[in-house]
Amino acid sequence: MSLVDVTDLSVDFGELRAVDGLSFHLEQGAALALVGESGSGKSTVASALLGLHRGTGARVGGSVEVAGTDVRRASDEELRRLRGGQAAMVFQDPLSSLDPYYAIGDQIAEVYRAHARASRRAARARAVAVLDRVGIPDAARRSRSRPHEFSGGMRQRALIAMALACEPSLLIADEPTTALDVTVQAQVLDLLHTLREETGMGLLLVTHDVGVAAESVDEVLVMRHGRAVEHGPVSGVLGAPAQPYTRELLAAVPRLDAPRKAASAPEEVVLEATGLRRVFGRGKRAFTAVDDVSLTLRRGETLGIVGESGSGKTTLGRMLVGLLEPTAGSLRFEGRAHTGVNPAVQMIFQDPVSSLNPRRTVGESIADPLRARGESEEGRIRERVAELLERVGLEAAHHDRYPHEFSGGQRQRIGIARALAADPRVIVCDEPVSALDVTTQAHVVDLLGELQRELGLALVFVAHDLAVVRQVSDRVAVMREGAIVEEGPVAEVYGSPQEPYTRQLLAAVPALDPEVGARRRAERRELAAA
Amino acid sequence: MSGFGGFVLRRALGAVVTLFALSVIIYVVFYATPGNVAQITCGPRCSPEQVHQVAQQLRLDDPLYVRYWHFLSGLVAGQDFSTGTSVQHCPAPCLGLSYQSDQPVTDLILAKLPVTGSLALGAMVLWLVIGIGTGVLSVWRRGRLTERLLTGLTLVGTATPVFVIGLVLMIVVCGQLQLLPFPQYVAFTDDPEQWAWNLLLPWLSLALIESATYARLTRAAMLETLAEDHVRTFRAYGIGERAIIGRHALRGAVAPLIAVNANNLGVLFGGAVLTETLFGLPGIGQALVGAVKVVDLPVVVGMVLVTGFFVVLANAVADVLYAVADRRVVLT
Numbered sequence: 107m108s109l110v111d112v113t114d115l116s117v118d119f120g121e122l123r124a125v126d127g128l129s130f131h132l133e134q135g136a137a138l139a140l141v142g143e144s145g146s147g148k149s150t151v152a153s154a155l156l157g158l159h160r161g162t163g164a165r166v167g168g169s170v171e172v173a174g175t176d177v178r179r180a181s182d183e184e185l186r187r188l189r190g191g192q193a194a195m196v197f198q199d200p201l202s203s204l205d206p207y208y209a210i211g212d213q214i215a216e217v218y219r220a221h222a223r224a225s226r227r228a229a230r231a232r233a234v235a236v237l238d239r240v241g242i243p244d245a246a247r248r249s250r251s252r253p254h255e256f257s258g259g260m261r262q263r264a265l266i267a268m269a270l271a272c273e274p275s276l277l278i279a280d281e282p283t284t285a286l287d288v289t290v291q292a293q294v295l296d297l298l299h300t301l302r303e304e305t306g307m308g309l310l311l312v313t314h315d316v317g318v319a320a321e322s323v324d325e326v327l328v329m330r331h332g333r334a335v336e337h338g339p340v341s342g343v344l345g346a347p348a349q350p351y352t353r354e355l356l357a358a359v360p361r362l363d364a365p366r367k368a369a370s371a372p373e374e375v376v377l378e379a380t381g382l383r384r385v386f387g388r389g390k391r392a393f394t395a396v397d398d399v400s401l402t403l404r405r406g407e408t409l410g411i412v413g414e415s416g417s418g419k420t421t422l423g424r425m426l427v428g429l430l431e432p433t434a435g436s437l438r439f440e441g442r443a444h445t446g447v448n449p450a451v452q453m454i455f456q457d458p459v460s461s462l463n464p465r466r467t468v469g470e471s472i473a474d475p476l477r478a479r480g481e482s483e484e485g486r487i488r489e490r491v492a493e494l495l496e497r498v499g500l501e502a503a504h505h506d507r508y509p510h511e512f513s514g515g516q517r518q519r520i521g522i523a524r525a526l527a528a529d530p531r532v533i534v535c536d537e538p539v540s541a542l543d544v545t546t547q548a549h550v551v552d553l554l555g556e557l558q559r560e561l562g563l564a565l566v567f568v569a570h571d572l573a574v575v576r577q578v579s580d581r582v583a584v585m586r587e588g589a590i591v592e593e594g595p596v597a598e599v600y601g602s603p604q605e606p607y608t609r610q611l612l613a614a615v616p617a618l619d620p621e622v623g624a625r626r627r628a629e630r631r632e633l634a635a636a
Numbered sequence: 637m638s639g640f641g642g643f644v645l646r647r648a649l650g651a652v653v654t655l656f657a658l659s660v661i662i663y664v665v666f667y668a669t670p671g672n673v674a675q676i677t678c679g680p681r682c683s684p685e686q687v688h689q690v691a692q693q694l695r696l697d698d699p700l701y702v703r704y705w706h707f708l709s710g711l712v713a714g715q716d717f718s719t720g721t722s723v724q725h726c727p728a729p730c731l732g733l734s735y736q737s738d739q740p741v742t743d744l745i746l747a748k749l750p751v752t753g754s755l756a757l758g759a760m761v762l763w764l765v766i767g768i769g770t771g772v773l774s775v776w777r778r779g780r781l782t783e784r785l786l787t788g789l790t791l792v793g794t795a796t797p798v799f800v801i802g803l804v805l806m807i808v809v810c811g812q813l814q815l816l817p818f819p820q821y822v823a824f825t826d827d828p829e830q831w832a833w834n835l836l837l838p839w840l841s842l843a844l845i846e847s848a849t850y851a852r853l854t855r856a857a858m859l860e861t862l863a864e865d866h867v868r869t870f871r872a873y874g875i876g877e878r879a880i881i882g883r884h885a886l887r888g889a890v891a892p893l894i895a896v897n898a899n900n901l902g903v904l905f906g907g908a909v910l911t912e913t914l915f916g917l918p919g920i921g922q923a924l925v926g927a928v929k930v931v932d933l934p935v936v937v938g939m940v941l942v943t944g945f946f947v948v949l950a951n952a953v954a955d956v957l958y959a960v961a962d963r964r965v966v967l968t
Contacts, residue, residue: 156872190873197872202865206964207887216883217873254964268873 107174109134109276109308110155114168117150117159117332124150126332127168134275137302137309139319139340142329143355143543144514148312151329152280155310156195157185173275191221194269198281200261204253210264211237211249218271236267240297258415259290266297273305280312287414287570292614292630295321299627314543316359317616320344321623328352340620358548360573362600362615374440376564377403377426377451377532381435384421395421397588398435403532408558408565410579410596412572412611418588423534423568427453440531449479452525456537458517462509468520469495469505475528494523498553515546522553526561534566539574551578572615576600584608609633644956651952658944663704666937676931677735693718694735707732731941732934734927741938744923748907749942751821752919755842755911756904758835762843764897767850771889774851775858776881786851793848802841802914809837819915838915842908846900853896854889861888891962898954899947906943 110132117125125147132138140148153159157177159166170177173192175184189195197203205213214236215229224232230249238245240263253261262282269277279298283291299322302309313319319326319340326343328335328351336349347353384396396418403409413419424430426437428447437444439451452475455461462471472491481487492502498519509517518538525533535554539547555578558565569575575582576596583593584605592605603609613630617623674691675682682690695703706715710730717724717733726733731741774786810818819837822830861867862885870880907921920939927935959965 158868158872186874186876188874189871190875195869195872197865197869199865203869205866205870205884205887207962208883213870216875216879217870220874220876220879252963265869268869 108132108171109136109173110310111171112151112155112168113170115151115154115170116165116167117147117154118165118167119163124164124332125154128329128332128334129168130327130334130337132276132308132310135302135306135308136325137311137323138325138327139311139313139323140327140329141313141316141319141355143314143545145331146329147332148314148329149280150332152195152278152310152312155276155278156189156193160185187221190217190269190274191272192274193276193278194272194274196262196265196269196277196279196282199285200258200265201253201285203265204261206253209250209252210256214249214264214268214271217268221272232271233267236270237264239270240264240267240301241293242267258286259293262286262290262294263297266294266301270301270305274307276308276310277302278310278312281314282311283318284313284315288572289414289610289614291318292616292626295616296627296630298322315616316344316356316544317618320618320620321616321627328355344618344620354545356618358545359618360544360547360551360571360577361618362573362576362612373405373407375402376405376440377566378438379426379435380438382422382425382432382437383434384418384425384430385433394588396425396432399585399588399590400435401583401590401593403564403566405531405564406558406562407580408567408578410575410582411566411568411585412570412575412582413585414570414611416587417585419568419570419585420536421588422585423453423536423566426532426566427451427534429453449475449528450530451532451534452528452530454518454521454525454533454535454538457541458514458521459509459541461521462517464509467506467508468512471509472520472524472527475524479528490527491523494526495520497526497557498523499549513546514542515550518542518550519553522550522557526557530563532564532566534568536568537570538567540569540571547574554578572600572611584611606633640959643959647952647955651948654948655945658948659708659941660704662937662940662944663707664700666933666940667703668700673735673931673933731938734935735932736927736930736935741934744935745920745938745942748918748920748923750823751917752905752907752912752921754824754831754835755838755908755917755919756901758832758839759842759846759904760897760901762839763846763850764893766843767847768854768886768889768893770847770851771854771858772881772886774855775862775885778859787855790848790851793845794852796845798841798845798908798910799914801844802837802911805837805841806915819917821917838911838917841914842904842911849896849900850893853892854886857889857892858885861885864888891958894954894957894961898950898957902947902950903943905946905950906939 108131113129115125115128116123128151130138140151142148154166154170155172155177157180166178172188175188175192177185177188180188204210211230211233214233215226218224218229218232234246234249237249242248242260242263256264282298283294286294295318298309309323311319311322324340325338326340327337328343328349330351336343336347336352343352344356347356380400382396382399383394386393386395399422401409411419411422421430425432428445428451439448462468469488469491472494473487476487476490488505491505495502495504500516500519509520512520538554539550542550551574554565557563567575567578579596581594582596582599583590584599584607585591586607592599592603592608599608600612603612610633613626613633617626674687674694674696677694678687678690691697695706709715710726710728710732712728714728715726715730717726724733724738726740729742731745733739734741734744770786770790774783777783806818809815816833816837819834822834824831858881867880867884870884907919907924909921909925911917912919912921920942924936924939927939
């Protein structure tokens with residue numbers, strides 16, 4: 107009997123069919139990844155395995171059997187025993203997935219006591235044991251901490267510890283590393299790998315990241331629009347995809363080894379920063395977010411800035427466009443000292459949803475920089491906005507629509523159009539594609555490259571994703587704790603990194619090829635041991 | 637200064653500063669308003685000489701800041717008042733003498749405070765029990781008839797004035813059913829049992845009105861928590877509905893409940909005028925209305941200040957409790 111047996115599963119939310127005729131098996135101890143872009147129905151499948159749709163109004167069809175329990179027909183009590191006892195789920199956002207009011211050890215103990223006859227003390231001891239198992243240092247003491255006192259990686263470990271509490275035979279991990287930095291992501295994936303080797307539990311991994319899947323599982327099921335597109339062993343599906351969609355998906359994934367267009371001949375410097383420093387807070391609480399950063403940006407080139415969360419890359423980006431006043435240091439734009447906001451230096455933001463005013467039409471938003479410059483004739487504004495909309499691949503007719511009517515990728519295009527409206531010479535892109543699906547990501551990156559060539563723009567591309575930065579940049583600067591630790595042409599920094607930190611970052615990037623993945627995993631062990 | 641002790645200390649200092657500012661504002665507002673206080677105090681039949689004499693006794697000719705300074709030092713060190721023939725001492729903390737009775741205002745307030753305090757604290761216990769209970773019940777039975785009934789009832793509760801519910805209660809319970817005597821205040825120190833029986837109806841009428849707010853607040857906060865990701869986590873781990881509602885959802889309602897309750901309680905300590913009047917309880921609210929009618933300014937200022945004191949105190953305590961209830965609050 108299989109550990110998971112799904113036959114002809116369908117899930118409907120009202121009119122919307124989220125999952126359509128999906129079938130798959132998972133044997134004891136095996137690992138399967140459901141891979142797909144947002145809206146492909148992969149998370150819905152994960153929820154259906156635990157019967158989480160019960161009572162929500164969703165209609166579930168087909169049959170789902172998990173660890174011998176018929177999920178659709180099971181009584182509430184049988185379902186309760188399955189959840190956490192035989193099949194445990196690790197959720198995506200580790201901060202919001204734990205109760206903020208209770209100590210982490212108590213939350214794990216509560217789960218343990220829901221399934222095992224144990225005293226409070228014994229449950230608490232079990233919680234400490236599993237926290238220790240997932241590598242929380244000083245587990246007995248840290249088990250008394252509340253979630254906000256843990257870092258993102260530690261919270262994710264705590265959630266995995268919760269899943270381990272009752273020794274389930276199936277672990278369902280729904281985007282377990284999406285909110286994490288790349289080095290932490292690698293640690294969590296390695297942990298999952300080791301746990302699986304040791305306990306022999308089955309793993310169902312739900313992810314949008316093909317690289318994460320390649321690193322962690324034996325089998326892949328690619329989903330699109332609620333249906334299975336391609337299903338097979340990792341090396342087959344990712345190595346020699348049979349379906350056009352899988353090929354498209356793989357082609358869109360940014361790679362560390364992708365060739366980059368030849369760097370344009372060095373031209374005149376447009377933006378020059380010297381000794382930039384930014385301190386937040388005062389006295390004992392003072393925190394230096396950016397410390398003595400100098401850089402130059404030439405016409406037509408792209409400078410990538412990579413770093414993990416808290417490295418100061420966003421603060422640096424904001425100082426470059428004048429949204430933040432540097433505590434020390436100076437900026438020169440086209441040879442002249444410059445302070446404050448400069449219309450010729452524009453910014454594109456990470457979150458295309460919250461960076462557009464939901465109550466104004468996109469046309470009005472795009473027109474803002476025009477009006478700020480003193481343009482007041484409505485006809486000319488409309489004409490220019492239409493031109494910009496078409497330039498970024500939208501339609502002039504979209505002028506009067508509101509942001510919620512657009513998809514994530516389209517909204518990011520609107521953000522780009524707004525930045526272009528001011529005729530900038532420099533655009534600082536702060537994580538412009540990290541909220542987007544990989545195929546959408548590729549299209550937006552292409553658009554930026556096109557605009558750069560056509561308009562001679564200089565781009566500063568701030569991102570945490572090393573592969574994306576590699577793909578778009580001529581030069582790259584690696585940031586850590588507010589300082590640039592390594593800077594140089596892309597080929598040099600990625601090809602022969604000088605700094606240990608850069609090597610660590612590169613080793614943490616998931617590889618599409620399982621063999622490369624295994625090699626990087628070994629590399630990480632070495633780096634960790636060193 | 638950092639950590640929890642520092643936070644409590646800073647919060648206490650803030651409360652003192654607020655109280656000081658409050659005392660200045662209240663003093664100026666009441667004493668700088670037009671109207672011949674001496675004439676009113678003396679009575680309509682006083683001759684101009686007599687009025688002048690009263691004005692001197694009351695130091696009404698001194699500039700306002702001098703009088704405020706006397707008031708403030710009286711609070712700390714006590715004050716002597718000359719009544720023309722004799723000198724009356726008003727011991728610290730002195731809020732002045734009543735124009736009407738020449739009694740120290742502090743004594744007047746201290747005499748009324750147990751009544752108002754009994755009413756407020758007892759009602760609070762009841763409204764918390766009724767309000768939170770109703771809130772939890774309507775979440776437990778959400779989507780069913782019980783919830784809709786309870787939601788309707790709380791709406792009626794918020795919309796009903798206290799004197800309507802108090803009158804109805806009195807007529808039915810004391811008049812028709814004769815279950816309880818008509819309320820008459822008995823001091824707790826005299827007879828605790830009679831104290832409770834007599835205050836039961838005032839407590840109930842205040843609590844029924846107020847509990848509607850708490851029921852709605854509890855329900856809203858719990859429903860919000862139930863929609864959060866961590867509740868999904870515990871559902872996915874086979875935790876029962878009872879524990880999810882009782883442990884996880886209710887916990888999320890604690891902090892907002894503390895904040896609202898503190899404010900409510902503070903205000904009530906300044907007197908529940910309608911309830912006190914309706915049930916004939918000799919509390920601060922009743923006394924304040926009486927003092928306003930005869931323009932007994934020291935009594936009015938004293939009582940308003942005491943009300944302010946309790947509101948500030950309750951909010952300071954609430955801030956500290958809030959920080960204890962939700963450890964994520966940044967202590968500044």
